[in-house]
Amino acid sequence: MALSADVLSRLELDAKEVIARYPRPRSALLPLLHLVQSEEGYVSPQGIELCARWLDLTTAEVSAVATFYTMYKRRPNGDYSVGVCTNTLCAVLGGDEILARLEQHLGVGTDETTPDGKVTLEHIECNAACDYAPVVMVNWEFFDNVTPQGAVDLVDRLRAGDPPAPTRGASRLCTFKQVERVLAGFEDGLADTGVGAGPATLAGLRLARAHGWSAPHPNADGGHAGDAGVPVSGYGPRGGPSGDDAPLSTATSDPANPTPGSAPDESSSEGGKST
Incomplete structure (x- = not known):
């Protein structure tokens, strides 16, 4: 329409x-x-x-x-995207069983939406939350240590209009459209209004502090990127990419994205290359 x-x-x-x-x-x-x-x-x-x-x-x-990114949908999505992780740790702890149970309970397969338009079921390779496996995400909010029956109860509440609060992150669930507006860059004020990192996530940090461990400096000799004799690494004005999201030099064959005037053409002698 x-x-x-x-x-x-x-x-x-x-x-x-x-x-x-x-x-x-x-x-x-x-x-x-x-x-x-x-x-x-x-x-x-x-x-x-x-x-x-x-x-x-x-x-x-x-x-x-x-069409390259799965986060963009080419047909109407449900109010809630329910993503089930079946990567290694989640699979071992029941992720495959959770996905199968939801497919049977909802009567839909992966990337399909229930007839009431409430839930779209997704098979996700990793939710980046292995410390709380098996994990289900609803509109990219965490639901940790989920069981097959717990997953069924979760989707039933979503379809009944009674969405539970996520385990961590925002204090309440938003609809798919509401979350998409946030991803477009318009904040809703809900970030980190709920529970933050839990004990399992912080275990490594506590262990490192107890032993006095710290991350190595990005440059072996402890110097700063950009100094004489110090390899360039990282981001920012003194090392690595500038923070812009595309290289200055681009293919001259692409008229929609020509090489900026401030950067030498790769095909010219200034760019150190010849055609």
Whole structure:
């Protein structure tokens, strides 16, 4: 369904705010895809066209990005994305059983949505929370040490309109569209309003402090990146990438992304290469 004029006007203002945060407009593509997804619950053909127009890109360029990342949905998503981790540790501790139980209980497979539009089930390789395996994420909020029956109870509450609070992170669950707006860069004030890192996460830190351990300096001799004789490492003005999200020199064959005037053309003698 086409977006109304009022919605398009609002999205236009939001898009301008997002684009202004980046040194190059095209760098704003990822958050803009989240922005259009926050409106429709997926990246629709109209959403692709909007992003292309805002950034002066082709729809093919935008589609190439939208279809590469699984976080961008190409059909309507449920109010709650329920992701079950089945990577090594979670699988050993019951992740595979949890996924199978939810598929049977909900009557849907991976990346499918329940008929009521409430839950989209996802198979996730890693939720980056091995210290609390097996882990289920709902709209990227943690639910730790889940059992098969606990997972069933969780999705039943989601479908009944009674979402429980996450184990860690935000103090309450937001819908998929609400979270997508946050991922576009518009904070909702809920970050870390709930429980922070738990005992299992902090065990390594406590052990390191007890033994006086610390991380090694990035440069073996303890110098600073950029000093004479010290290898460059890390980020920032004195080492590594500048913090910009794309290299200065780009392929001259891409007219949409030419080499900036401040950087020598790689194909020129200034760039140290010859064609």
